[in-house]
Amino acid sequence: MAMDDQLPAPGASRAAAQSELHLHHWRDPQVVALALLAMSAGFGQFGAVAALGNVARTFGHLTSGASLADQAGLSGTELGVGLAIIRLASLGSLPLAGVADRFGRRRTLIASCVLGLVITVSSAASPGYWWFVIVFALGRPMLSTTNALAGVSAAEETSSLERAKAIALITAGYGIGTGLIAFIHGLVGGPLGFRGLVGLAVMPLVLMPAIARRVEEPDRFARRAIAGEYSLPVLSAVAPEFRKRLLTVSVITFALSIITGPADSFVYLYAQNVVHMRGAETSAMVAAAGVTGLCGLLLGRFLADRIGRRPTVALALASMAGLGILTYSGSATAVLVGYVLGVLAAGTLAPAAGAFLNELFPTSIRASVAGWQVCAGVLGATAGLLAFGAIADIGNRFGTAAVATFLPALSGTLLLLLLPETAGRELEDIWPASKRGS
Numbered sequence: 001m002a003m004d005d006q007l008p009a010p011g012a013s014r015a016a017a018q019s020e021l022h023l024h025h026w027r028d029p030q031v032v033a034l035a036l037l038a039m040s041a042g043f044g045q046f047g048a049v050a051a052l053g054n055v056a057r058t059f060g061h062l063t064s065g066a067s068l069a070d071q072a073g074l075s076g077t078e079l080g081v082g083l084a085i086i087r088l089a090s091l092g093s094l095p096l097a098g099v100a101d102r103f104g105r106r107r108t109l110i111a112s113c114v115l116g117l118v119i120t121v122s123s124a125a126s127p128g129y130w131w132f133v134i135v136f137a138l139g140r141p142m143l144s145t146t147n148a149l150a151g152v153s154a155a156e157e158t159s160s161l162e163r164a165k166a167i168a169l170i171t172a173g174y175g176i177g178t179g180l181i182a183f184i185h186g187l188v189g190g191p192l193g194f195r196g197l198v199g200l201a202v203m204p205l206v207l208m209p210a211i212a213r214r215v216e217e218p219d220r221f222a223r224r225a226i227a228g229e230y231s232l233p234v235l236s237a238v239a240p241e242f243r244k245r246l247l248t249v250s251v252i253t254f255a256l257s258i259i260t261g262p263a264d265s266f267v268y269l270y271a272q273n274v275v276h277m278r279g280a281e282t283s284a285m286v287a288a289a290g291v292t293g294l295c296g297l298l299l300g301r302f303l304a305d306r307i308g309r310r311p312t313v314a315l316a317l318a319s320m321a322g323l324g325i326l327t328y329s330g331s332a333t334a335v336l337v338g339y340v341l342g343v344l345a346a347g348t349l350a351p352a353a354g355a356f357l358n359e360l361f362p363t364s365i366r367a368s369v370a371g372w373q374v375c376a377g378v379l380g381a382t383a384g385l386l387a388f389g390a391i392a393d394i395g396n397r398f399g400t401a402a403v404a405t406f407l408p409a410l411s412g413t414l415l416l417l418l419l420p421e422t423a424g425r426e427l428e429d430i431w432p433a434s435k436r437g438s
Contacts, residue, residue, distance in 0.1 A: 022219045024157045026165035031157055033214035034150040035173030037113050040204035040211075041146040042177025044120040044139065047198040054185075054194035059129035082133040083265050084385045090378040092141030097148050097371030101364065105153045106217045108367075109146060110208070116142030117205045124199040136198070144378075147174055148370040155358035156218035156366070160426050164304040167354035168297040171347070177204075179290050182268065186283030220363045220427065245360060246372060248418050253373045254380035255412025256317060260346070261381025262388035262405055263324040267339055270398060275332045285336050289343040296347020304352035308423045313356065314413045316349035321406040328398040359422035359430060384409070 024030050100108040119139030126132035150173075154166040185197055192200075271277040271285070303312040323345055327338030361369045384405050391401035422430060 023159050023162075024166075026154075026158060026162045026169055029214045030216050031154055031166050031169060033211050034109075034154050034157075035169045036207070036211045037109055037173075037215070038147050038150040038170045039173035039177035039180075040113055040117065040208070041143040041150075042174035043181050043204055044117050044177075044201040045143045045147075046178035046181050047120060047136075047201060054197065055129065055132060058194055059132070078129075079266075079269065079389060081386070081389070082129065083261075083389075084382040085133050086137045086140055087261065087378050087381045087385065089137035089140040090144040091375050093144040093148060093374045094371040096141060096145040097374065098368040100145075100149050100152070100367035104217055105149055105156075105221055105367065106215050109149045109153065109215060110212045112142040112149070113146040114205065114208055116140070116146060117201050117208075120201040121199055121205070124195040132194075144374050145371070148374050149367060150174075151354050152358060152367050152370050153215075153218055155355065156220040156363060156427075157216075160424055161305075163358070164301040164351040164355045167358075168301045168347075168351040171350035171354065172294065172297055175290070175293050175343075175347070179286055179293070182286045183283050183290075185268070186279045186281075186286060242361060242365065242369075245419070246369060248415050249357060249360065249369075250372055250376040252412050252415050253376040254383075255409045256320075256349075257377040257380030258384035258387075258409035259317075259321050259324055259406045260377075261384035262401070263320070263327065263342060265381075265385060266388065266392075266398075267327060267335070270328060271332070271335050271339075274398065275330075275335055277332050277335065281332070281336075285339060288336075288340045292340050292344040293347040296344040296349075297351060299344075300348035301351040303348065304355055305423060308421045309352045309356035309359075310416045310419065310421055312352035313349060314416055316345050316352070317413050318410060319345035320349065321410050324406050325399070325402045328402040330399055356419075356422060359425065359427065360419065363427065380409075 096108065096112055116139045120136060120143070123132055123135040123139070126135055147170075150170050151167055154170050155163055158166045181197065181200065184192075184200065268282065271282055272279075277285070300312060300316070303315075320342055323338045323342035325338075326334050327342060328334075329338070357369070357373060358366060388401045388405045391404055392398050394400075
């Protein structure tokens, strides 16, 4: 059978490999440090989204009209194009993530996080909307790389029984970072303005020396590097026998991001400038979503190990699409319920999808594959943002935009049937040395 149809049967490789590898519990400091890097990346990356309403008011022109441009300050097309440019900038994470397959996870993680945060802080000084978009976009590839490699490192640092939990912790870290900046915006976003909010990315920079001391090179990668089992980054690292599977997971990621791009990026603008939720209400919504997001992570890691990676991913994707449509259906209550439960669905998705992706490819190309998934996500989110923004501009129809954008993307879940189930399998079983490294 073809590679995509089955996995190698479990064998003696597991016991031998596990006894030689230095693996960690998901709560060990080395994994927690990776979660803190993901949190720093989330805090920096989400500043543009959380402050989007402030950015539109600062550089746009508010009137009493009924159009989105009148209520928000900038048109849906301008906002969509700006967000799309910021998303597209993450394409730069493809070569950056691929570098980690050649030069190591640790140094690439730390360098990308520090540089990304420095550029993000500098965007606070932007003199205009498009200047802000360009400068903020320059830092995004580094922060996207940080988040992607944190998941790769966590997967390589843990056993099968710990992997979904470790990925859940990385996701929780990223979620805390994005939620924290959104929560601060809801409480004091007005007085701070977008410059103050974006400038807060200096805080994780201060903590970086302490975090970096706990980050280590995963044993699985270190052994491949010592053996010389690596190739040039990016495309050449993904040998022809893996490219069919790479294409399959990339299309799934593309479809998922068509939903998550608009669902995540427009929600605060919609809540504040269209349905006119107060700042305290937005903060309460974010706080509630923090609780449901944690519940989703716990549920996701349970389902990923009990019923499998594939069914958990499919269930979560369908839920995210339906709840995204509810969020933009026209009332403050719908925003609250749709967003809070949507975060629950996203939390459920993360452990299964993260573990699944890292188990589907060997260590020698795992970081490069993560870079390709960032790119697929960027392209999907960009397509979703442009389509959503253009439709929303027609009569301020956010509900119509959600239905037209999210429902077609659900067809991507059918491709899950082309991938093997990996739950309960060690990387050494799935990818023995004869198959280009574990």
